[in-house]
Amino acid sequence: xxxxxxxxxxxxxxxxxxxxxEKAKKDxxxxxxxxDQSLEQSKKCIISNRKSLPGVMTVRGCAYAGSKGVxxxxxxxxIHLSHGPVGCGQYSRAGRRNYYVGHTGVNTFxxxxxxxxxxxxxxxxxxxxxxxxxxxEMNQLFPLxxxxxxxxxxxxxxxGDDIEAVSKKKGKELDKPxxxxxxxxxxxxxxxxxxxxxxxxxxxxVIGNRDGDExxxxxPYDVAVIGDYNIGGDAWASRILLEEMGLRxxxxxxxxxxLAEMELTPKVRLNLIxxxxxxxxxxxxxxxxxxxxxxxxxxxxxxxxAESLRKIAAFFxxxxxxxxxxxxxxxxxxxxxxxxxxRPRLEGKRVMLYVGGLRPRHVIGAYExxxxxxxxxxxxxxxxxxxxxxxxxxxNATLLYDDVTGYxxxxxxxxxxxxxxxxxxxxxxxxxxxxxxFRQMHSWDYSGPYHGxxxxxxxxxxxxxxxNNPCWKSMQAPWLKTADAESQTLAA
Amino acid sequence: xxxxxxxxxxxxxxxxxxxxxxxxETIATVEFDTxxxxxxxxxxxxxxxxxxxxxxxxxxxxxxxxFKRGNE
Numbered sequence: 001x002x003x004x005x006x007x008x009x010x011x012x013x014x015x016x017x018x019x020x021x022e023k024a025k026k027d028x029x030x031x032x033x034x035x036d037q038s039l040e041q042s043k044k045c046i047i048s049n050r051k052s053l054p055g056v057m058t059v060r061g062c063a064y065a066g067s068k069g070v071x072x073x074x075x076x077x078x079i080h081l082s083h084g085p086v087g088c089g090q091y092s093r094a095g096r097r098n099y100y101v102g103h104t105g106v107n108t109f110x111x112x113x114x115x116x117x118x119x120x121x122x123x124x125x126x127x128x129x130x131x132x133x134x135x136x137e138m139n140q141l142f143p144l145x146x147x148x149x150x151x152x153x154x155x156x157x158x159x160g161d162d163i164e165a166v167s168k169k170k171g172k173e174l175d176k177p178x179x180x181x182x183x184x185x186x187x188x189x190x191x192x193x194x195x196x197x198x199x200x201x202x203x204x205x206v207i208g209n210r211d212g213d214e215x216x217x218x219x220p221y222d223v224a225v226i227g228d229y230n231i232g233g234d235a236w237a238s239r240i241l242l243e244e245m246g247l248r249x250x251x252x253x254x255x256x257x258x259l260a261e262m263e264l265t266p267k268v269r270l271n272l273i274x275x276x277x278x279x280x281x282x283x284x285x286x287x288x289x290x291x292x293x294x295x296x297x298x299x300x301x302x303x304x305x306a307e308s309l310r311k312i313a314a315f316f317x318x319x320x321x322x323x324x325x326x327x328x329x330x331x332x333x334x335x336x337x338x339x340x341x342x343r344p345r346l347e348g349k350r351v352m353l354y355v356g357g358l359r360p361r362h363v364i365g366a367y368e369x370x371x372x373x374x375x376x377x378x379x380x381x382x383x384x385x386x387x388x389x390x391x392x393x394x395x396n397a398t399l400l401y402d403d404v405t406g407y408x409x410x411x412x413x414x415x416x417x418x419x420x421x422x423x424x425x426x427x428x429x430x431x432x433x434x435x436x437x438f439r440q441m442h443s444w445d446y447s448g449p450y451h452g453x454x455x456x457x458x459x460x461x462x463x464x465x466x467x468n469n470p471c472w473k474s475m476q477a478p479w480l481k482t483a484d485a486e487s488q489t490l491a492a
Numbered sequence: 493x494x495x496x497x498x499x500x501x502x503x504x505x506x507x508x509x510x511x512x513x514x515x516x517e518t519i520a521t522v523e524f525d526t527x528x529x530x531x532x533x534x535x536x537x538x539x540x541x542x543x544x545x546x547x548x549x550x551x552x553x554x555x556x557x558x559f560k561r562g563n564e
Contacts, residue, residue: 049514196511281511284497288554383514 003375004416006397009034013399016411024053031402035394042387048402049383051189057406059426060380062185064088066194068151070278071202072181074098074229074254075262076108077146079138082115083131083163084153088185089115097443099233100256107144114138123155128166135170135178146259147177149201157184177259179205190381190403192277192357199281202262207286209263221247221316222268226283226294227275227358230255232448237455238274238299244330245313245323253279266290270315272297274451277357277386299451300359300459301366302335331453339369342460345468347371349419352412354378354404354427355441361390363422363441366450366459375416378404410434420467435475437466493561496542499554506553508536525550533562 004012013032017025030047039045052058061069064082069092072080082089094111102108116134118127135148150163163180171178181201183194210216223242228235235255242249250268251261265271271283271294283294293315297308306328313324349372353360360377367374377394378401379386390400399412406427413421413436421431422441431438439445439462447462449455497509498519506519517540523532530550534542541562551557 284499284509284511284554287499288497288556385516 004397006034006036009397009399012412012415015415016408019407019411024056027053028056028405028408031404032408033400035391035396035398035400037391037394037396039391040388041384042391043384046384046387046400046402048379048387049189049192049381050403052403053405058380058403059406059424060189060403061191061194063183063187063191063194063197064151064153064185065092066191066196066278066381067181067183067198067201068092068194069096070191070229071195071198071254072149072151074100074110075149075257075259076100076102076110077144077258077260079109079112079114079142079145079148081134081138081148081150082113082153083127083150084116084118084155086115086117088153089113095443096229097231097446097448098255099230099236105142109142109145118153118155123159126159127156127161128163131161131163131166132170135166135174139174139176145176147179149179149181151181152184154185157182157186177205177209192381192383195278196281199279199285202282203285206259206262207266207282207289211266216264216267218267219248220269221320222250223247223270223272223312224251224253224261224265224268225249226251226253226265226271226273227279228252228255228451229275231442232444232446232450234449234451234455237449237452240454241299241305241309241327241452242272242312244327245309246320247312247316253282266292268292270295270312272312274299274362275358276389277382298362298365299455300363301369301456302331302339302453303369304362304365305453305456335453335456338457338460342464343371345464346460348373349467350375350416351420351422352376352399352416352418353421353441354380354401354409354423356380357382357386359422359441361386361393363450364393366456367463369456370460370463372420372463375399375418376401376412378402406430420463435472437469437472439463439466493558495556496559497554497556498551508534508542534559535562 017029020028033045068080090113093113100108100110104111116130122130150167167178167180179201181198183197187193225235228238235252239249251265266286271286271292273279273283273294273296276296286292287294298304309324309328313321351367351372351374353374357379360379364374376399420437422439424442425440428438428440444450450459494510499507501507507516508519509516517536517538519534520537521535524530524546529546529548531544531546542559543562544557544559
């Protein structure tokens with residue numbers, strides 16, 4: 001089976017849906033679709049950002065994960081307090097590999113876990129006093145922390161603690177920004193609302209801090225990198241390209257970012273946004289309030305990088321535009337060599353993706369540069385506008401799945417038989433045991449960076465070593481092998 | 493009466509964005525779109541209609557405005 005037709009894919013979806021009871025079938029049918037490039041709007045074929053069905057296995061996270069884990073967590077010189085019981089913070093600690101420079105525990109706090117460790121008495125009598133005490137304690141132990149964000153876990157909202165009042169009072173007392181974030185896990189259907197809440201908290205408590213303060217010397221080439229979380233060093237690999245073009249990167253949001261950078265972002269000329277899903281809200285706000293234009297870019301794979309660099313340069317004068325061409329030309333030999341090396345080994349391989357809110361469409365270009373084809377893609381927590389953008393990137397009659405359940409994903413893989421799956425840690429071992437090569441695409445399977453030209457080299461190497469790993473030929477026990485299969489292995 | 497952010501996209505069309513509803517649509521027609529007033533009945537590409545009292549002078553986009561549903 002090489003490529004499936006529209007009808008075949010539709011039949012596959014129907015077949016998989018058969019296992020569900022009537023009501024669940026009706027609901028899930030809206031989340032599975034066959035891609036049709038002629039559609040302008042995704043809502044005609046797929047429904048997204050809806051509550052997951054109880055009883056099915058979803059891999060979504062919660063609003064706390066979206067706020068603490070994604071948006072706020074990587075800001076390195078602030079302390080992010082997981083306010084509530086100990087588990088939420090501890091089990092998500094340092095899992096996203098947001099790299100940063102600094103001395104952890106002295107002036108940076110990225111991989112540490114701060115929690116108020118709620119006990120029964122805090123739930124019964126309220127935790128506001130504890131929070132106030134904790135803020136004092138943190139300030140005493142870590143005086144170089146530039147600020148504190150209070151990331152609420154579920155119980156805070158349930159018992160109705162007034163974290164805003166405590167934060168305001170303590171913020172005045174310590175003369176540091178203390179940001180209460182109402183990102184209780186039960187809010188919304190996925191981590192996506194957590195991103196929105198976190199963006200709103202930044203808008204209300206951080207963005208305006210330096211309004212009217214003109215002491216920061218600006219240049220006409222100031223940009224901010226928004227929505228790059230520096231996973232495995234991604235933001236660094238992106239940043240050097242922008243700097244080589246002659247732009248000045250004032251702020252990184254939020255991988256390896258600082259509070260001061262965020263406060264200075266309203267002074268830039270252009271916001272470059274990589275993860276649209278998690279940070280479009282703040283970009284829209286800055287466009288409205290400060291008149292800063294924003295654009296989406298994509299630094300996965302040489303084709304998309306060149307496209308994005310030219311698009312970025314178009315916002316500036318001719319020197320920058322000439323520099324963009326120089327940067328593309330400078331790296332050409334490098335990436336051509338990578339394509340020449342890996343493309344013959346990867347040509348024609350078929351990939352299925354299921355990641356968060358950006359990569360299911362952003363990495364398609366990088367796979368295509370290596371001669372691979374993405375035959376199925378889906379998001380955990382995308383909204384309709386993400387699918388609008390995806391339809392054009394994906395081939396016709398490929399499979400789209402929104403918030404796919406464990407059962408559906410397994411069945412799709414059994415039928416489509418891709419050569420590689422890119423998804424998260426929860427799917428990794430299931431598919432590896434099924435004998436399908438797998439890359440963990442949330443945090444690059446402990447590798448990275450994948451952004452930029454430097455990242456593309458690592459990306460190509462990783463895909464090659466996963467797909468062409470000799471272990472996939474040893475999936476069957478030797479005593480179960482038929483003579484026929486044996487000769488095949490020997491020949492290979 | 494939702495708060496709506498109106499902004500221009502790359503093609504120059506006006507986009508109608510309701511953050512709370514996570515809805516972004518292109519504006520198809522505006523009743524008054526002249527040098528000194530903007531507003532009135534607004535229809536979107538998804539055929540929904542909205543209303544705002546005409547504003548003069550016209551606002552500069554992007555901006556957030558309060559719209560009424562067309563049938564209210």
